[in-house]
Amino acid sequence: MEVDGDLMRAVVAEEDRQHSQIELLAPKNYASRATREAFASIVSFTTIEGYPGRRFHAGMVNLDAIERLAIDRAKQLFGCSYANVQPHSGTQANQAVFYALLESGDNVLSMSLRDGGHLSHGLRSNFSGKWFNVANYGVDKNSGLIDYDAVREIARKHRPKLMVVGGSSYPRRIDFERFKQIADECGSYLLADISHFSGLVAGGVHESPFPHAHVVTSTTNKNLRGPRGGIILCDDEGLGKKLDSALFPGIQGGPLPEYISAKAVAFKEALSVEFKEYAQAVLRNARTFCSVLSSAGYDIVTGGTDTPLVMVDLRSVGLTGDVAAESLEAAGIPCNKNLVPGDPEGPRTTSGLRFGLSAVTTRGFRDEATRDIAEIVVDVLDGVRKAGAGDAQVEKSAKDRVELLARRYPIYLRA
Incomplete structure (x- = not known):
């Protein structure tokens, strides 16, 4: 018996969103x-x-x-x-x-x-x-x-x-x-x-x-x-x-x-051995993600990471965090705009992006898949640099690639 159809539709929509997107929000993860x-x-x-x-x-x-x-x-x-x-x-x-x-x-x-x-x-x-x-x-x-x-x-x-x-x-x-x-x-x-x-x-x-x-x-x-x-x-x-x-x-x-x-x-x-392996994979994925973005010309705050966090300073490429994050979300890659050291912008605009690799590691991403999603991020950011805003064609192409990755590495929420 259906009790609250309005709420159910919102929950199902959120479930569909999570399954079709690759979330790189730093606090994000999935419980067993x-x-x-x-x-x-x-x-x-x-x-x-x-x-x-x-x-x-x-x-x-x-x-x-x-x-x-x-x-x-x-x-x-x-x-x-x-x-x-x-x-x-x-x-x-x-x-x-x-x-x-x-x-x-x-x-x-x-x-x-x-x-x-x-x-x-x-x-x-x-x-x-x-x-x-x-x-x-x-x-x-x-x-x-x-x-x-x-x-x-x-x-x-x-x-x-x-x-x-x-x-x-x-x-x-x-x-x-x-x-x-x-x-x-x-x-x-x-x-x-x-x-x-x-x-x-x-x-x-x-x-x-x-x-x-x-x-x-x-x-x-x-x-x-x-x-x-x-x-x-x-x-x-x-x-x-x-x-x-x-x-x-x-x-x-x-x-x-x-x-x-x-x-x-x-x-x-x-406390399990499997979790220790997971923690090692999180750090490895974060460093791989750093390497791909750095090689593409994006400044990594501190030049790397020792945690699940990857901080990107966009000032050298003329972008702000709000515009970049909006385009990435349109491509199915939620992350968040973030202040970076010495940031001249305010917290609603920012000059940086913050990524977290904990959730994708739980989904099963390892070296190759992490490189794939990092390269998609680079393509979207490059599109923003060229267009001065989100490029709808680039975002659509990226979203298609994200959905393929998401199907390859499903969240285990569904039976």
Whole structure:
């Protein structure tokens, strides 16, 4: 019996879109069937508050078991002694850390949004920038890499109570040990937000922030291939108690048990040998994608990548990110416009593009297929350069090639 035909048509249209396109959005990925079944299970009808063994509702014995599974697997996955699996998102995980460690008006040091940071790390229009006194560090204007000496100089001047590393568009490895040295000099806590490469950390192809960071946060839906949500990790029992209280009842009410269930499944999958192979393939694909675009004359921010992210600076070819992203979407390749270091444009226009290779790797893309999609991206961008806007004929040709690739590497959503 059909209950809501309008909604069904929208969902089916979205399913068709995802199957026919190749998405290169950095946060994008696909959860396994088992993970999807977990967050569509009967536990979604349960309301819970508090933590395992310390709930405020009756009938929690099975929910306690589920959450303990997720906690234990997260700790094993990242090699730490504490995990909170309740945050609804990475941003709320960061909010809980700020709430646990800081008082309103305390000093914070984080990477600027224009250089690769994240809005929840101190953007003025975000709570983190309104409640705290935030200073920013950036990257070297020539290399695009973090200038650690400059970071130390800013930290000594600002004396932050919390330093934040990680972000949404910095593609290179972070020297966590060096950041910890700077934090120690200033008596600061160190928070590592590894949302865009936590799957690579779990898979052993990116350095772990432990034992250097005091607290680690991440989303669970990017290259961890879980449901949308967040986690908080640390290796200090006393600090863990503060983080628990900061999340609940501090900034968040009851968690979503269906998503905790799905996180448990995703963490188990991430502990497998197959996931380690996946993480290696993500990094290999990202570097292959970089190589193709670079060879075609497009500037890669920092000259490469150590993560699933590929950042392209379009200034040397006279393009803006908004026009380029619009044409790529018309060709069936969603990505996003993005600020790049030294960007003269605003966030609605930008001079760059941000690509992520996590989702296509899940679909089965490896070297040849990654080169194929990168070459299609180049053709579309070349078309924009020649026409000054999206070239409809180029976009149509590219879309046909994308649909062929999509059929060769289907999403496993359909039975």
